[in-house]
Amino acid sequence: EAQVTQNPRYLITVTGKKLTVTCSQNMNHEYMSWYRQDPGLGLRQIYYSMNVEVTDKGDVPEGYKVSRKEKRNFPLILESPSPNQTSLYFCASSLSGADTQYFGPGTRLTVL
Amino acid sequence: GQNIDQPTEMTATEGAIVQINCTYQTSGFNGLFWYQQHAGEAPTFLSYNVLDGLEEKGRFSSFLSRSKGYSYLLLKELQMKDSASYLCVPNTGGFKTIFGAGTRLFVKA
Numbered sequence: 125e126a127q128v129t130q131n132p133r134y135l136i137t138v139t140g141k142k143l144t145v146t147c148s149q150n151m152n153h154e155y156m157s158w159y160r161q162d163p164g165l166g167l168r169q170i171y172y173s174m175n176v177e178v179t180d181k182g183d184v185p186e187g188y189k190v191s192r193k194e195k196r197n198f199p200l201i202l203e204s205p206s207p208n209q210t211s212l213y214f215c216a217s218s219l220s221g222a223d224t225q226y227f228g229p230g231t232r233l234t235v236l
Numbered sequence: 237g238q239n240i241d242q243p244t245e246m247t248a249t250e251g252a253i254v255q256i257n258c259t260y261q262t263s264g265f266n267g268l269f270w271y272q273q274h275a276g277e278a279p280t281f282l283s284y285n286v287l288d289g290l291e292e293k294g295r296f297s298s299f300l301s302r303s304k305g306y307s308y309l310l311l312k313e314l315q316m317k318d319s320a321s322y323l324c325v326p327n328t329g330g331f332k333t334i335f336g337a338g339t340r341l342f343v344k345a
Contacts, residue, residue: 227278
């Protein structure tokens with residue numbers, strides 16, 4: 125089944141404790157992206173990747189890191205999480221940046 | 237700059253028809269996506285318009301006017317399960333994606 129998976133689905137952590145949210149797709153898509161969604165603000169793009177080893181900043185990259193060492197995986201790293209990073213995070217993939225995006229189920233992160 | 241404008245909320249009755257409008261201003265434009273998102277869930281693809289005009293897909297239709305920077309999503313025979321947010325997303329041709337806040341649709345019995 126074609127899908128985008130994210131782990132964990134739910135995470136409660138404390139300020140400053142490094143964490144990684146994994147994202148994997150099995151559709152051989154070139155493009156992958158991370159978004160955060162906060163009430164009333166819609167989806168905001170954090171980082172995106174056009175292909176392996178090629179990443180760039182979205183609109184809200186501060187406090188986040190990404191890597192794209194393999195085509196299928198695009199992990200999101202929070203080196204030192206803060207409470208303002210409490211949010212719902214979605215990973216997405218598409219054939220290219222201009223195609224339909226397929227979203228993972230989301231990761232609800234709470235930083236205390 | 238880039239701007240997407242949709243109504244924040246709409247309410248409609250089961251069985252009725254509702255039209256969700258979207259106006260956009262972008263630096264580039266190749267087409268327009270509509271996504272549906274139920275509360276707490278991932279967005280899912282509904283439609284993509286490249287050319288002007290109406291495209292029909294079952295109960296859902298989407299219209300595009302490139303010259304006016306305008307699109308709408310038409311939902312017919314509304315069902316309770318259509319209660320969701322609807323996201324208008326211009327394809328600017330670049331790698332960045334801009335989502336508006338979307339329109340929250342409430343369907344009442």
